[in-house]
Amino acid sequence: MATPYFPTFLLLLFLSSFTLLLLTLLPSVSPSLPSSFSSSPSWPSPSCGPAQAWAVRLDAGSSHDIEDNAGSDYEDNNKERRSVHLDAIANRVAEQAGLQNQGQIGQLEGHYLLCSVKPGRGSFADIWSERVQPADVLAAHPHVLWYSKDRVLSRSKRSVAFNDPHYPKQWHLHNDLNKGLDINVTGVWERNITGQGVTVVVVDDGVEHTHQDIQANYSPEGSYDLNSNDPDPMPHPDVHSDNHHGTRCAGEIAAVPNNSFCAVGVAYGSKVAGIRVLDGPLTDSLEAVAFNKHYQVNDIYSCSWGPDDDGHTVDGPHPLGKAALQYGVIAGRKGFGSIFVVASGNGGQYNDNCNYDGYANSIYTITVGAVDENGRMPFYAEECASMLAVTFSSGGNKLRSIVTSDWSMQHGTGCTESHTGTSAAAPLAAGMVALMLQVRPCLSWRDVQHIIAFTATKCDSTADWGRNGAGFYHSHQHGFGLLNAWRLVNAAKVWESVPFLVSYQSSTNKEDASIPTYPDQLIRTWKVTTADLKQSGMETLEHVAVTVTITHPCRGNVEIVLVCPSGITSVIGARRAIDRDPAGYQDWTFSTVRCWGEKAEGQYMLKISDHKEPTSKQCAAVGVLKQWALTLYGSSMTFSEVKERQMLVEEAMSGKYLDSSFSLPCPPGLNIPSEIVSPFTSNSLKFLLLLGCFALFWSLYYTLEVSLAHIYLRGLFCMGKRRGAHRNRRGHRGRGLEEAMEDEEEEEDEDRDSGVELLTVLDSEAKVALLNGERTAT
Numbered sequence: 001m002a003t004p005y006f007p008t009f010l011l012l013l014f015l016s017s018f019t020l021l022l023l024t025l026l027p028s029v030s031p032s033l034p035s036s037f038s039s040s041p042s043w044p045s046p047s048c049g050p051a052q053a054w055a056v057r058l059d060a061g062s063s064h065d066i067e068d069n070a071g072s073d074y075e076d077n078n079k080e081r082r083s084v085h086l087d088a089i090a091n092r093v094a095e096q097a098g099l100q101n102q103g104q105i106g107q108l109e110g111h112y113l114l115c116s117v118k119p120g121r122g123s124f125a126d127i128w129s130e131r132v133q134p135a136d137v138l139a140a141h142p143h144v145l146w147y148s149k150d151r152v153l154s155r156s157k158r159s160v161a162f163n164d165p166h167y168p169k170q171w172h173l174h175n176d177l178n179k180g181l182d183i184n185v186t187g188v189w190e191r192n193i194t195g196q197g198v199t200v201v202v203v204d205d206g207v208e209h210t211h212q213d214i215q216a217n218y219s220p221e222g223s224y225d226l227n228s229n230d231p232d233p234m235p236h237p238d239v240h241s242d243n244h245h246g247t248r249c250a251g252e253i254a255a256v257p258n259n260s261f262c263a264v265g266v267a268y269g270s271k272v273a274g275i276r277v278l279d280g281p282l283t284d285s286l287e288a289v290a291f292n293k294h295y296q297v298n299d300i301y302s303c304s305w306g307p308d309d310d311g312h313t314v315d316g317p318h319p320l321g322k323a324a325l326q327y328g329v330i331a332g333r334k335g336f337g338s339i340f341v342v343a344s345g346n347g348g349q350y351n352d353n354c355n356y357d358g359y360a361n362s363i364y365t366i367t368v369g370a371v372d373e374n375g376r377m378p379f380y381a382e383e384c385a386s387m388l389a390v391t392f393s394s395g396g397n398k399l400r401s402i403v404t405s406d407w408s409m410q411h412g413t414g415c416t417e418s419h420t421g422t423s424a425a426a427p428l429a430a431g432m433v434a435l436m437l438q439v440r441p442c443l444s445w446r447d448v449q450h451i452i453a454f455t456a457t458k459c460d461s462t463a464d465w466g467r468n469g470a471g472f473y474h475s476h477q478h479g480f481g482l483l484n485a486w487r488l489v490n491a492a493k494v495w496e497s498v499p500f501l502v503s504y505q506s507s508t509n510k511e512d513a514s515i516p517t518y519p520d521q522l523i524r525t526w527k528v529t530t531a532d533l534k535q536s537g538m539e540t541l542e543h544v545a546v547t548v549t550i551t552h553p554c555r556g557n558v559e560i561v562l563v564c565p566s567g568i569t570s571v572i573g574a575r576r577a578i579d580r581d582p583a584g585y586q587d588w589t590f591s592t593v594r595c596w597g598e599k600a601e602g603q604y605m606l607k608i609s610d611h612k613e614p615t616s617k618q619c620a621a622v623g624v625l626k627q628w629a630l631t632l633y634g635s636s637m638t639f640s641e642v643k644e645r646q647m648l649v650e651e652a653m654s655g656k657y658l659d660s661s662f663s664l665p666c667p668p669g670l671n672i673p674s675e676i677v678s679p680f681t682s683n684s685l686k687f688l689l690l691l692g693c694f695a696l697f698w699s700l701y702y703t704l705e706v707s708l709a710h711i712y713l714r715g716l717f718c719m720g721k722r723r724g725a726h727r728n729r730r731g732h733r734g735r736g737l738e739e740a741m742e743d744e745e746e747e748e749d750e751d752r753d754s755g756v757e758l759l760t761v762l763d764s765e766a767k768v769a770l771l772n773g774e775r776t777a778t
């Protein structure tokens with residue numbers, strides 16, 4: 001009979017189904033891999049989705065602890081031992097928190113990703129894991145310095161197909177004609193990175209903030225009008241109809257998207273402010289006020305202007321402007337430093353060079369040049385050794401310009417297709433920095449410069465690219481290359497702040513050495529030893545500057561080259577054919593970024609030559625190097641740390657950190673008052689002057705009145721008692737008054753004393769009035 005087998009078959013069927021059910025319910029047991037994420041193609045691993053991951057930073061504890069845990073089997077160096085030790089701690093922490101260690105996060109030592117193992121709801125494992133609260137365990141754990149849970153981010157993709165009629169023409173944002181020749185920003189926007197929480201201020205001729213494409217993103221808190229001294233930077237129409245510049249720049253940064261009007265800004269989620277300062281005479285003090293205006297509101301200052309680009313000007317910020325730039329990077333943005341973006345200049349056709357422009361040359365500024373839509377240097381662009389990077393702008397006649405907002409005053413339509421020059425490049429760079437600051441608000445002003453050097457890409461094969469000792473490519477025409485929003489933002493995401501800025505200065509070398517005619521050169525060297533750098537702890541370079549005093553009948557003929565210890569050359573003082581100024585260079589500081597990331601130690605060489613014109617009598621006299629000094633800027637970041645950062649940045653380019661909710665901790669910053677009322681504003685100076693004049697007149701009048709009353713009284717009581725006496729020759733404020741009195745009579749001795757007393761009292765009264773006035777003014 002077949003029937004006895006039937007229950008056995010059913011039993012087998014039941015058993016196998018039960019086993020299958022158990023297998024599906026149990027958590028998938030995967031080995032915990034302490035390997036770095038570079039080996040894993042996708043990160044975080046698919047089993048560790050958002051809201052299930054914890055990023056932790058671990059403390060390795062004391063070296064004794066390492067010895068104990070790692071054991072004597074490990075003969076390798078400390079670092080490796082430390083890493084193994086940290087892996088072990090990470091495993092332990094993960095286990096205790098009911099999580100799974102997914103390994104170190106990239107190259108960030110001590111940072112680990114721990115995943116919760118979440119099987120289906122209602123399972124045994126789920127019930128167990130709900131009892132253990134990872135947050136409680138991580139918060140209390142002695143080895144956990146910091147932890148952060150994945151938050152579920154809003155993943156709604158922003159449509160990059162905007163309804164703004166001119167968006168299709170904004171080739172700098174999406175170049176459909178020459179693929180790849182744009183700022184590579186759309187991928188960043190798709191991840192909701194649009195500059196939210198960041199304010200960019202356009203320091204220019206005003207911003208039409210009621211403009212349809214600007215109004216929604218306008219920041220009145222960051223704005224000011226220094227030309228008219230009021231809070232409203234609205235541009236004033238003028239006869240030339242050219243005060244549209246600031247509005248155009250503001251549109252490039254933050255033009256409102258999807259409003260069916262004109263264009264879209266690079267950082268359309270950011271706020272844009274305006275400081276009106278170029279529509280009137282610009283003084284040093286006005287410039288200084290502009291550079292620090294609302295410096296706790298404004299994060300980035302976009303400056304599309306500079307000294308005359310005529311090929312023979314040597315000028316830059318004057319003492320107050322310099323001090324304001326320095327103060328901005330120290331105290332601006334809660335101490336992380338204001339970001340100053342400056343245009344490199346449009347004097348290309350006059351053979352101008354941005355190292356003769358002190359704003360570009362300054363270490364505090366991000367110097368941005370321009371390339372055309374083909375990635376080539378346009379005719380107007382200037383080159384220099386202090387150029388940090390380039391981005392897109394107009395080119396020759398047949399090439400497209402920048403499409404952006406325009407003012408609607410006078411002949412303006414509110415939208416333009418012809419914004420040109422390096423003026424159009426700097427705001428694009430400012431917008432890209434805004435995207436970086438949304439991702440990581442605590443980037444310092446130097447972090448931003450570093451990230452640009454680390455991420456800019458080579459363009460234009462015809463340029464003079466040189467590879468420096470740290471592996472960075474730089475050209476005098478394009479700096480470190482094209483700014484790339486995707487690369488900048490991804491690098492910003494994993495960027496840990498660089499150590500604080502240190503500098504080294506050589507002694508001032510008095511020379512009085514003649515500059516020989518090219519190909520001969522005047523060569524001077526300066527050796528920087530380990531001992532020289534010991535005090536500051538400088539390991540690697542950022543900016544390198546040389547300050548020179550040179551006399552020459554036609555200074556544009558002089559060429560100054562700096563050679564860093566690695567051998568890379570920087571033309572810090574380029575020849576300028578038009579510059580026949582006989583003034584030479586008086587303590588002018590030339591700078592270069594070409595030695596970025598290189599070791600600071602070694603021999604620096606200065607080469608100066610005179611490219612004489614044989615026919616020119618005017619330029620025949622011999623030039624003289626009077627004195628020179630070398631200044632190095634850098635940090636304690638070691639050369640190997642520079643290399644590690646380069647690897648980390650490249651690893652981040654896949655977007656894996658941007659896609660995850662990974663974030664490094666950000667310190668809150670310093671508590672700096674939002675605005676310090678400057679005693680240097682023209683208004684307060686005028687007020688003080690007025691008050692001073694009033695006090696002086698008042699004291700004169702009062703002295704006169706009291707003295708006359710005194711004489712009158714004395715005349716009444718002491719008439720006829722005249723006798724010879726010394727003239728009071730003591731100095732008083734009212735010199736004219738004293739003379740008037742001399743004509744009237746000669747003073748008596750006893751009366752002179754009381755007179756002095758009276759005047760002293762008057763003097764102090766006047767002072768009190770002045771002091772009170774001063775207090776009111778400050």
Ligand SMILES: [Ca+2]
Pocket residue numbers: 225228230231232233234
């Ligand atoms: Ca105004």
Ligand SMILES: [Ca+2]
Pocket residue numbers: 164213255256257258259260261262263264
């Ligand atoms: Ca728009």
Ligand SMILES: [Ca+2]
Pocket residue numbers: 307308309310344345346347352353354357382
């Ligand atoms: Ca220039």
Ligand SMILES: [Ca+2]
Pocket residue numbers: 359360361362363364365366367386
């Ligand atoms: Ca600069």
